[in-house]
Amino acid sequence: MSGQDGETLDGIRRRIDALDDEIMRLISERADCAQEVARIKRAADARAEFYRPEREAQVLRRIQAANPGPLNSEEMARLFREIMSACLALEQQLSIAFLGPEGTFTQAAALKHFGHSVNTVPMNAIDEVFREVESGSAHYGVVPVENSTEGVVTHTLDRFMQSPLSICGEVELRIHHHLLSTADALSRVERIYSHQQSLAQCREWLDARLPQAERLSVSSNADAARRASREPGAAAIASEAAAELYGLNVLAANIEDSPDNTTRFLVIGPRSSGPSGNDKTSLLVSARNRPGSLHGLLSPFADNDVSLTRIESRPSHCVNWEYVFFMDIEGHAQDAHVAKALAELKQEAELVKVLGSYPKAVL
Numbered sequence: 001m002s003g004q005d006g007e008t009l010d011g012i013r014r015r016i017d018a019l020d021d022e023i024m025r026l027i028s029e030r031a032d033c034a035q036e037v038a039r040i041k042r043a044a045d046a047r048a049e050f051y052r053p054e055r056e057a058q059v060l061r062r063i064q065a066a067n068p069g070p071l072n073s074e075e076m077a078r079l080f081r082e083i084m085s086a087c088l089a090l091e092q093q094l095s096i097a098f099l100g101p102e103g104t105f106t107q108a109a110a111l112k113h114f115g116h117s118v119n120t121v122p123m124n125a126i127d128e129v130f131r132e133v134e135s136g137s138a139h140y141g142v143v144p145v146e147n148s149t150e151g152v153v154t155h156t157l158d159r160f161m162q163s164p165l166s167i168c169g170e171v172e173l174r175i176h177h178h179l180l181s182t183a184d185a186l187s188r189v190e191r192i193y194s195h196q197q198s199l200a201q202c203r204e205w206l207d208a209r210l211p212q213a214e215r216l217s218v219s220s221n222a223d224a225a226r227r228a229s230r231e232p233g234a235a236a237i238a239s240e241a242a243a244e245l246y247g248l249n250v251l252a253a254n255i256e257d258s259p260d261n262t263t264r265f266l267v268i269g270p271r272s273s274g275p276s277g278n279d280k281t282s283l284l285v286s287a288r289n290r291p292g293s294l295h296g297l298l299s300p301f302a303d304n305d306v307s308l309t310r311i312e313s314r315p316s317h318c319v320n321w322e323y324v325f326f327m328d329i330e331g332h333a334q335d336a337h338v339a340k341a342l343a344e345l346k347q348e349a350e351l352v353k354v355l356g357s358y359p360k361a362v363l
């Protein structure tokens with residue numbers, strides 16, 4: 001057998017072997033560099049942070065911009081994410097608390113962000129993820145914050161009102177829902193378990209294809225998959241990972257109503273990230289109780305050319321009928337124009353808490 005210019009299959013495979021040797025040598029050299037970086041960080045500060053989200057974002061953005069193909073940029077970044085994950089594990093073995101159980105989209109988001117060389121630790125609730133990181137039992141946590149079709153996860157926003165933790169990253173994940181069951185046909189499905197957000201995201205498909213089946217909301221899609229694996233006649237709406245983990249058949253794939261159904265997750269940790277050159281800042285702001293106060297909260301951004309990309313109001317839980325605003329703005333709190341806007345905002349607002357500055361999601 002020979003290729004276009006007469007090279008035999010054996011010949012190409014010999015070339016691949018030689019390239020693999022070279023790739024391995026280069027990865028090992030890179031890992032040596034990471035160990036050297038760790039020594040420098042340790043010498044500078046005994047309690048040094050080894051994980052540097054801003055540097056990781058810069059590495060991945062540079063790789064995506066320089067990628068010559070034929071692999072697409074997302075795929076190339078995914079490979080480098082794993083190399084970096086393995087290098088970081090040589091510096092420090094990270095444990096990452098996530099909203100479990102095993103097989104949730106939040107776990108997929110944690111692995112997408114940190115790569116597979118970390119320990120992911122499932123928690124039963126968003127509150128427990130926060131507590132695990134607050135107590136120092138886990139280095140970082142990953143929690144869902146908003147979905148493109150169903151809106152914000154209010155539990156996560158509310159938890160920031162009391163938490164000393166900062167946001168140090170964000171992850172965006174395209175969400176594909178599958179109908180999973182031990183049954184082998186749709187006609188045998190009597191009950192469907194899923195998280196209420198997933199049931200909502202597949203409402204039209206369910207109305208059209210399984211109108212007679214009972215819909216039951218449970219704490220997570222992975223919990224739904226676990227139930228479906230035990231109960232005849234039951235199905236779950238969950239991910240492909242959950243299908244594998246619980247040994248279920250995919251009765252129907254990609255049943256979400258919106259084809260670009262995306263969920264955004266936040267990475268929480270003891271401090272926010274340094275500037276990466278393309279960042280976001282999340283704020284918790286409460287207005288003074290006087291006329292025009294909302295206008296006063298927004299004008300510092302307009303006056304300093306800072307884009308406000310999201311504003312969400314939530315009851316403050318301190319005083320009845322008082323509200324706090326969660327805001328996302330473009331830029332890092334250390335960028336001069338953002339720092340100026342924040343200083344002006346502090347003059348206007350009752351309270352301004354910077355929840356964190358962090359690199360915009362890369363992949």
Ligand SMILES: O=C(O)C(=O)C[C@]1(C(=O)O)C=C[C@@H](O)C=C1
Nearest residue numbers: 037050051052055056084087088
């Ligand atoms: O540059 C650093 O600070 C490193 O520790 C190296 C490295 C990498 O492998 O590129 C590893 C971990 C950090 O999170 C960021 C980058």
